[in-house]
Amino acid sequence: MTLQVAIIGGGNMGQALSRGILRDPSLDANVTVADPRAEVLLNEFPIDVRVLTDNRKAIEPSEVVILALKPQVMESVVKPLRPYIGEKIVVTVAAGIPIAKYQEWLGSHIALIRCMPNTPTLVGMGVTGLFTNANATAVDREIVARLLQSTGDLLWVKNENELHTITALSGSGPAYFIYMMEAMIKQGIELGFTPSTSRAIVVQTALGTATLAAQSDEDLQQLRHRITSPRGTTERAIQVFDELAVDRGIQEGTKSAHQRSIELAESF
Numbered sequence: 001m002t003l004q005v006a007i008i009g010g011g012n013m014g015q016a017l018s019r020g021i022l023r024d025p026s027l028d029a030n031v032t033v034a035d036p037r038a039e040v041l042l043n044e045f046p047i048d049v050r051v052l053t054d055n056r057k058a059i060e061p062s063e064v065v066i067l068a069l070k071p072q073v074m075e076s077v078v079k080p081l082r083p084y085i086g087e088k089i090v091v092t093v094a095a096g097i098p099i100a101k102y103q104e105w106l107g108s109h110i111a112l113i114r115c116m117p118n119t120p121t122l123v124g125m126g127v128t129g130l131f132t133n134a135n136a137t138a139v140d141r142e143i144v145a146r147l148l149q150s151t152g153d154l155l156w157v158k159n160e161n162e163l164h165t166i167t168a169l170s171g172s173g174p175a176y177f178i179y180m181m182e183a184m185i186k187q188g189i190e191l192g193f194t195p196s197t198s199r200a201i202v203v204q205t206a207l208g209t210a211t212l213a214a215q216s217d218e219d220l221q222q223l224r225h226r227i228t229s230p231r232g233t234t235e236r237a238i239q240v241f242d243e244l245a246v247d248r249g250i251q252e253g254t255k256s257a258h259q260r261s262i263e264l265a266e267s268f
């Protein structure tokens with residue numbers, strides 16, 4: 001039977017998720033997106049996605065409701081939906097808002113799956129951390145896992161607090177890698193390449209390195225040592241990174257993202 005899915009919020013995540021669901025030929029699902037900008041969004045969504053402005057109309061026939069809204073509007077948007085949620089599976093991708101809040105807004109009975117995706121979800125290469133409340137059954141988890149499988153890797157966590165670690169590693173992580181790429185591109189330009197050539201070289205290097213790491217069973221330090229010949233160019237660069245404590249800076253930055261995620265959750 002065709003699964004009816006409503007996505008509330010047609011922004012970056014709403015689009016990434018609807019594209020992911022439709023990309024998967026093994027899924028039999030109808031997707032309806034609700035967003036106040038429905039008319040504008042019609043052109044941005046695949047033709048098979050129904051786009052509405054009315055959240056209630058979108059969720060009524062649906063078995064799964066995905067909340068892809070900014071955290072600051074979540075409460076005001078979901079509270080009016082409470083009478084229509086019934087036994088639907090509710091999935092939220094909003095950063096920070098704890099499960100307890102959704103239960104307060106929608107009812108303590110709701111089956112809720114909280115997800116923390118990242119932007120590579122847009123290209124089917126994401127990492128999504130998932131946590132479920134006790135009301136969600138194994139079948140509910142299986143349905144949501146099948147819906148999200150084409151967006152990338154899925155990782156179920158046992159404790160809701162672990163979503164803060166997911167946020168600090170994979171949620172914010174793409175920005176850390178881009179930060180490093182930006183610095184390398186800048187240096188490539190200073191050394192004489194055009195911005196587009198420097199970007200192409202650095203992006204392909206990042207892609208190739210991530211693919212190599214993903215396909216290798218080798219410890220990452222060993223993998224790095226194999227590229228680092230004694231007294232060679234790589235060794236010189238790594239020495240400078242060590243002198244500048246770049247690794248410590250990355251660890252500290254990641255730790256502070258984790259802390260910020262806790263602070264944001266406490267503000268709800």
Ligand SMILES: NC(=O)c1ccc[n+]([C@@H]2O[C@H](COP(=O)([O-])OP(=O)(O)OC[C@H]3O[C@@H](n4cnc5c(N)ncnc54)[C@H](OP(=O)(O)O)[C@@H]3O)[C@@H](O)[C@H]2O)c1
Nearest residue numbers: 009010011012013034035068069070071093094095117119
């Ligand atoms: N982007 C990421 O990489 C990422 C990663 C992990 C988690 N998340 C989470 O995903 C959630 C969505 O992020 P996003 O980047 O997709 O945000 P976004 O692009 O701003 O999308 C949110 C969409 O919801 C719409 N909206 C506002 N009020 C609405 C309402 N009453 N009913 C229905 N739709 C409404 C917004 O329209 P307007 O623009 O007109 O307000 C917008 O199109 C956030 O909670 C974020 O924490 C995002």
